[in-house]
Amino acid sequence: MLLKLYGPQGWWPLLNCKGINPTKTGAIKGYHPNDYFYPKNSKQRFEICIGAILTQNTSWPQVEKALLNLKELKALTSEAIKKLNLEKLKQAIKPAGYFNQKAKKLKIFAEFYINLKGKTPTRDELLNVWGIGPETADSILLYAFKVPEFVVDAYTKRVFSHLGIINKTATYNKIKEIFENNLPKNLKIYQEYHALIVEHAKRHYSKKPYGKNDSLLKAIKTKSFK
DNA sequence: TTCCAGGCAATAC
């Protein structure tokens, strides 16, 4: 239903890629609808990773401003972030908020990324990096490294507890488990579903009362869907 | 003015 309502979301957004859709909500440019072949290289992979860190409790347009500032400084690579002056880094990412913490997170992550030497990290390895929590780890694995880990966020919890499908007090891992146990373990499905939940929640679950005009909720209650 | 945004770590209980 969500896919029918909103279409493919083309996550993860990148600043530079061919076949982009500049009109997509929340993106200046860089969505890649119907195209799951990104990222194509280590640089794009890294851009997704730092975007995942920068978007912690922050709206995507603010993150894009930060990414564009970094691009201006030619600092969208792990080596460049590692070398970049800390104060300059803070200034560049200021639009994304929490700039003191996030600058530190980016420095630490850049080092971690370099040490990977092209390998895919495990979930536990990511969780052991300061600044990477469960959602950021899963986002990095799912969208940058194409590992099927379902991403849970505040929206997921809000929407699905409203739908009566999960408990309000359910933990991150519990919610993740529910989705993964009830979906085919498929990369495209995991990528698209999470993105669609975010799009749906932005429309109906951003301000209270939540889910007021949620057509999905109505359809589920009346079972008028298949 | 107040609330909110694709969380996380530190701390308190």
Place this chain on the structure above:
DNA sequence: GTATTGCATGGA
């Protein structure tokens, strides 16, 4: 283990 708090900018 679970609950609370600080972190910060900018849009609605």
